[in-house]
Amino acid sequence: MLLIDCPYCRQGRPEIEFSHAGEAHMERPADPETASDAQWEAFLFHRTNPAGIHFERWYHIHGCGCYFNAVRDTVSEKFILTYKAGEPRPAVSEIEALMVEKEPE
Amino acid sequence: MSHFSFPSLLAKAMGANKGWTRQWAKPQPKSRYDVIIVGAGGHGLACAYYLAKEHGITNVAVLEKGWLGGGNTARNTTVIRSNYLYDESARLYEHALGLWEGLSREINYNLMFSQRGVLGLAHTVHDVQILKRHIHANRLNGIDSEWLTPEQAKAFCPPLNISACARYPIVGASLQRRGGVARHDGVAWGFARAASARGVHIIENCAVTAINRGAGGEVTGVETTRGTIGAQKVALSAAAGTSGLMEMAGLKIPIECFTLQALVSEPVAPVFPCVAMSNTVHAYISQSDKGELVIGAGTEQYFSYSQRGPLHSLEHTIAAVCEMFPLFTRLRMLRNWGGSVDVTPDRSPILGLTPVPGLYLNAGWGTGGFKATPGAGHLLAFTVAQNRPHTINAPFSLKRFQTGRLIDEAAAAAVAH
């Protein structure tokens, strides 16, 4: 079971308190009236689905009830960091630094 | 390739099982083929076989990054059925079921295909409504499908607990008698042997790392861990590897990968005569010929390529199985595993052309593609050979996510086997 650090509750809680809410930072077409079918397709359906670093949303459904974002490795399943909804996407350098830190000695 | 028959097996047995030969060749990759298939799972190997058999295209390589049949083909719970809701899906899965029915004989390999019947259990009014809707839709499509009362379900599957005070009461069940199971490894081996006998090259330990393109954007071949290999046609049949491969061609697709887990019990005497599935409590179960109960869970909630899953979801599945089949509460479980399944938004596969000339796609079978193995291979072979989709797979195009013509089996079955 994953242990997830909710950035609002600031404590690691078991996965069963949470519900996964898909890829993070998906931007809805700014002007829905003029967006093309291809733009809608990209927004609604295209996903990165990387084998590696993934930006994703989680919902602390049986806890504080907040949505937040996480950076997680989809191969090792390790959480690299979590941050509040609305905060900018962390830079690659920040993530890489954290990954080095977390590597076992 | 030596032909298998009762006398030939008997002769080997009398000879102390000496003198068995390789069932398929292990050639070195050539620098060029007419068609490259990426992924030696059941689907890719079936495609190679049908390309050779039905379209006369034998200069084919199947490239596999690991070992043949080591992906989801080796990890699934082998449920085969065709009782899907929508007309497009019914045609697709029934096409596959029709091919299964003569396959062991056709490829001279015992696939242990057993049409023992697939029960779909109903626990609630909603289950009854959705299963009956399926049954009516199936029958309109000429697919065998029937409704059983709890007593009839119990007669068909004696371990079933139909007591009214059960935690998950059984209020009825759907039954597809032609559904069943087959031996997953045997399917990969049988197709590999039959394809190899027709000249197809199966090349293991050969990961595709780039897709090469010509001046007009058309496919010219692939880069692999064993060198550059040329081909005008490349068919991707790589399940969980698909997003990465499509990205190599500059394309994003609507697929996300989740872990799906399964487990088997210690082997016991024959006790479970059919396949039983419950979508509501996320469990399905059958018994292998070896005697192990084969039990499958629901997908995990988060994306993963780890091919491992947490124990709490297995616990949930086992709890449900024990409620429905109290007989099994004292069985010990032998092993559990996971696979990474490639899931689309509408839970229907993508099988057809791509925006890149010469690049073909078969993916997104998610939690339920084993049953489609011969059908998917057959239709992919047609699509590659003719450079256009067969009428059966035409609705399953990549384009449907732009036009909005989804084939929404997602709503129809949460545990889609």
Ligand SMILES: Cc1cc2nc3c(=O)[nH]c(=O)nc-3n(C[C@H](O)[C@H](O)[C@H](O)COP(=O)(O)OP(=O)(O)OC[C@H]3O[C@@H](n4cnc5c(N)ncnc54)[C@H](O)[C@@H]3O)c2cc1C
């Ligand atoms: C636990 C579990 C239970 C299931 N139960 C059922 C069931 O009961 N009934 C059912 O119908 N379906 C079931 N499924 C789904 C079914 O297993 C799959 O849909 C089906 O096996 C897919 O077959 P495939 O040949 O497309 O994929 P795979 O067998 O996964 O083959 C794809 C191959 O592509 C290779 N590959 C990937 N990337 C590359 C690359 N870059 N270069 C070279 N090779 C590459 C992989 O190594 C792999 O061998 C289940 C799946 C799981 C995990």
Ligand SMILES: [Zn+2]
């Ligand atoms: Zn919280």
